[in-house]
Amino acid sequence: MKSDRLIGIAASVVARAAPGKPADAVLRAELRERGGISRGDGRVISRAVFAYYRWYGWLDRKGEVAREMRRALEMDDAFQSGSQCLSDEELRRAVPDWVFDQMEVSAEWLRSLQKEPVLWLRARPGQGGGLAAKLPETSSSGFSPDALSYSGQEDLFRTPEFHAGEFELQDLSSQMVGLACAPQAGETWWDACAGEGGKMLHLCDLMNNRGLVWASDRAAWRLQRLKRRAARARVFNYRSILWDGGGKLPTKTKFNGILIDAPCSGLGTWQRNPHARWTTQPEDVTELADVQQRLTGHAVVALKPGGRLIYSVCTMTRRETVELAEAVAKKFPELLPLPIEWLANKKTAATNQVWLWPQEMGGNGMFIAAWLKPRAA
Ligand SMILES: C[S@@+](CC[C@H](N)C(=O)[O-])C[C@H]1O[C@@H](n2cnc3c(N)ncnc32)[C@H](O)[C@@H]1O
Numbered sequence: 001m002k003s004d005r006l007i008g009i010a011a012s013v014v015a016r017a018a019p020g021k022p023a024d025a026v027l028r029a030e031l032r033e034r035g036g037i038s039r040g041d042g043r044v045i046s047r048a049v050f051a052y053y054r055w056y057g058w059l060d061r062k063g064e065v066a067r068e069m070r071r072a073l074e075m076d077d078a079f080q081s082g083s084q085c086l087s088d089e090e091l092r093r094a095v096p097d098w099v100f101d102q103m104e105v106s107a108e109w110l111r112s113l114q115k116e117p118v119l120w121l122r123a124r125p126g127q128g129g130g131l132a133a134k135l136p137e138t139s140s141s142g143f144s145p146d147a148l149s150y151s152g153q154e155d156l157f158r159t160p161e162f163h164a165g166e167f168e169l170q171d172l173s174s175q176m177v178g179l180a181c182a183p184q185a186g187e188t189w190w191d192a193c194a195g196e197g198g199k200m201l202h203l204c205d206l207m208n209n210r211g212l213v214w215a216s217d218r219a220a221w222r223l224q225r226l227k228r229r230a231a232r233a234r235v236f237n238y239r240s241i242l243w244d245g246g247g248k249l250p251t252k253t254k255f256n257g258i259l260i261d262a263p264c265s266g267l268g269t270w271q272r273n274p275h276a277r278w279t280t281q282p283e284d285v286t287e288l289a290d291v292q293q294r295l296t297g298h299a300v301v302a303l304k305p306g307g308r309l310i311y312s313v314c315t316m317t318r319r320e321t322v323e324l325a326e327a328v329a330k331k332f333p334e335l336l337p338l339p340i341e342w343l344a345n346k347k348t349a350a351t352n353q354v355w356l357w358p359q360e361m362g363g364n365g366m367f368i369a370a371w372l373k374p375r376a377a
Pocket of ligand 1: 199
């Protein structure tokens with residue numbers, strides 16, 4: 001039967017996935033290597049793999065993978081259609097036990113982890129309405145006119161709009177980080193952990209391609225991808241450079257703004273990436289918290305008087321969020337908390353620390369903190 005064959009392929013992906021070999025990368029490689037798998041079949045395989053890890057906490061881990069995968073798909077069908085309600089106690093199985101020691105865990109967050117993630121696009125500044133009119137099955141987010149959710153089945157990478165650089169695939173919360181930076185045309189910014197450039201492209205766009213963004217990362221291959229993405233998006237006001245996070249900074253330039261989108265334990269991506277729930281370890285949190293402190297401590301030195309420091313992580317552990325913010329405030333008492341304005345409303349005053357939760361916004365979980373280096377420090 002065809003469904004047995006597709007489940008068999010999905011089970012072989014699970015067999016090859018491991019810590020350091022994320023299931024989504026193994027899945028892409030498997031589909032590529034096999035070739036000739038239709039888009040519809042690819043979706044069935046991919047759904048089975050993701051359902052397996054999403055419901056892993058309910059499965060028999062020693063049981064046959066294909067059989068457990070079918071159980072996971074049944075649970076997923078029941079949950080997504082609303083016919084199965086899980087108690088708050090039951091929901092604790094969605095994540096490993098160590099998580100409860102590292103952060104405040106709410107039932108709402110756990111419930112959100114079991115839902116299908118939303119796919120988000122970022123249109124060029126001011127172009128959200130125009131893009132929505134061209135691309136069917138998109139809707140505006142309500143948080144930014146240029147952030148659109150997409151509910152269709154098209155391969156967006158193949159659309160003419162993508163090739164023309166009219167949008168990027170970028171999670172909603174990541175877009176909120178760019179908006180929190182609020183870079184101005186003509187300024188000089190440093191995206192210190194630029195990776196493949198998701199947020200750098202946004203900063204360049206928000207600056208209307210005027211001014212300069214230094215994009216550094218310790219991984220040369222990530223910067224190569226960043227360059228390819230920038231060329232497609234026709235973004236040229238950046239300079240890419242290697243930086244390992246150490247005390248030797250990549251330039252003597254002083255910046256109007258520094259974004260540290262730090263490497264982190266990634267709990268905020270666990271809705272999109274359920275395999276990581278079972279491969280991330282508490283030791284990773286400890287190690288990454290050290291890296292975050294080191295990176296931030298080194299980068300702060302490059303702020304101009306009047307410059308802004310934005311720290312973001314797609315995780316919610318105390319050590320990588322509020323404790324990092326406390327450490328920065330203690331080590332650099334001259335820095336002033338900078339209220340992040342854009343999410344404040346009549347009920348909540350702007351603060352310099354913002355939490356973005358999937359259950360509230362539909363994007364990844366994210367923590368953002370901001371400071372200002374006063375002109376006369
Ligand atoms: C959260 S990712 C950045 C994502 C990127 N800003 C984006 O929006 O697409 C963190 C990045 O930090 C980089 N990184 C990890 N350790 C580092 C270090 N010690 N120094 C500099 N970069 C580091 C990783 O290579 C990774 O690209």
